[in-house]
Amino acid sequence: MTTQQMKGSLVALVTPMTVAGAVDFAALDRLIEFHIKQGTDAIVAVGTTGESATLDFDEHVAVIKATVHTVAGRIPVIAGTGANNTREAIELAAAAKDAGADAHLSVTPYYNRPTQAGLIAHFTAIADAVDLPLILYNVPGRTGVDMLPETTLTLSIHPRIVGTKEASGSLVRMQALIAAAPAGFAVYSGDDNLSCEAILAGGQGTISVTANVAPALMHQMTAAALQGNAAEARALDVQLQHLHRELFCQPNPIPVKWAVAQMGLIEPALRLPLLPLTAEFFPQLSEALRAANISATICH
Numbered sequence: 001m002t003t004q005q006m007k008g009s010l011v012a013l014v015t016p017m018t019v020a021g022a023v024d025f026a027a028l029d030r031l032i033e034f035h036i037k038q039g040t041d042a043i044v045a046v047g048t049t050g051e052s053a054t055l056d057f058d059e060h061v062a063v064i065k066a067t068v069h070t071v072a073g074r075i076p077v078i079a080g081t082g083a084n085n086t087r088e089a090i091e092l093a094a095a096a097k098d099a100g101a102d103a104h105l106s107v108t109p110y111y112n113r114p115t116q117a118g119l120i121a122h123f124t125a126i127a128d129a130v131d132l133p134l135i136l137y138n139v140p141g142r143t144g145v146d147m148l149p150e151t152t153l154t155l156s157i158h159p160r161i162v163g164t165k166e167a168s169g170s171l172v173r174m175q176a177l178i179a180a181a182p183a184g185f186a187v188y189s190g191d192d193n194l195s196c197e198a199i200l201a202g203g204q205g206t207i208s209v210t211a212n213v214a215p216a217l218m219h220q221m222t223a224a225a226l227q228g229n230a231a232e233a234r235a236l237d238v239q240l241q242h243l244h245r246e247l248f249c250q251p252n253p254i255p256v257k258w259a260v261a262q263m264g265l266i267e268p269a270l271r272l273p274l275l276p277l278t279a280e281f282f283p284q285l286s287e288a289l290r291a292a293n294i295s296a297t298i299c300h
Contacts, residue, residue, distance in 0.1 A: 002184065003133075003184060003186035003204055006102070007041065007186070007204040007205045007226060008223060009039075009208055009211050010044055011040045011042075011044065011207075011211035011212055012044045012047045012049035012207050013035070013067075014031070014049055015050040015063055017051075017270065021271060024267065025062075027266045029070050032067060033070070039215060039220075040075065040218075040219060041075060041076075041205065042102075043076070044105055045079055045080060046064060047207070051271055054274075057091075061096075064095070064096050064101055065099040065100075068101060077101050078105050078207075079099065079101035080104070080105050081106050083106075084110050084111055086122050086125050089109075089126050090126055090130060093106070093126055093130040094129070094130050097130055101132065103162065105207070106134060106137060108145050108147050109122060110145070111143075111144060113143075116148055119147050119151055120151060120154055123136060123155050124158060133160060134161045135161075135164060136152060136163070138165070138190070139190060141167070149177050149180070153180055161185075163188060163204065164185075165188045166190055167189075167190025168191075171197055174187055175198070179201075186204035186205075187202075188203060188204055188206060188207050192247070193241060195225075195237075196237035199225035199226055200225050200230055200233060205222055209248075209252055210244055213256065213259045213260055213263065213289065214240060217292060242291045243288045243292045243294075246281075246285045246287075247288070250278065250281060253270070253274075255285055257269075257270055257276075258285065259289060262286075262289070
């Protein structure tokens with residue numbers, strides 16, 4: 001699958017869980033159907049927002065398989081396969097390929113903080129080992145390592161490395177990557193608040209937390225931006241900016257899982273060490289949902 005088939009609003013899907021802590025596969029099916037109906041362009045399963053850090057290997061693969069099965073080819077499925085152990089990242093990528101994922105998303109190794117040369121070696125080893133389109137993922141605020149633009153561009157020449165999710169918080173960096181990237185290499189915004197401008201600058205789309213709760217609006221905004229309709233895209237983005245901010249009032253995915261639970265789609269359950277959203281944030285996040293015209297869908 002090419003990046004031209006993976007553009008627009010790519011939801012970084014939450015992983016539904018029961019109050020007892022098990023993956024809720026029935027709720028996962030409902031979520032996927034909701035997203036397809038609302039116009040989400042692709043699903044990213046078991047990324048950061050999907051609590052990949054607290055799923056064991058078998059659960060991780062089971063969620064990818066279930067997502068691919070339910071989607072049934074209607075939209076692309078991108079599997080989160082990142083790990084700070086290169087061998088484990090290769091094993092997850094191989095499992096994603098076997099499950100039928102269309103591509104995979106691999107985050108920079110966290111905690112052990114490799115050098116830029118180490119990042120090149122890590123991602124090259126993964127791409128060499130598994131014949132599945134690979135999207136890089138740079139999120140230094142979570143991992144403790146920043147993949148520099150020149151490193152990303154070095155990796156972009158690998159035929160299986162097809163794009164990057166850039167979540168450094170810098171629009172200038174995304175714009176520079178877009179301008180310098182070779183043909184066919186996609187730059188996806190990993191920061192919802194910057195997605196509109198990144199796409200207008202030539203980005204392929206956004207891998208979005210906000211799309212969990214505003215999928216139709218995110219699809220409309222990204223579609224307008226991809227068509228070069230800056231006025232429409234920016235007008236839609238204005239409706240989303242409050243929500244973008246409040247969905248990070250506590251660490252992701254705490255706020256977004258609360259919001260999706262308020263919509264009646266999942267239980268408000270996370271795995272330790274994450275705890276449910278603190279009550280003091282309920283009013284401001286509720287107001288952000290209303291500002292994005294989501295109130296009509298919320299089940300009380």
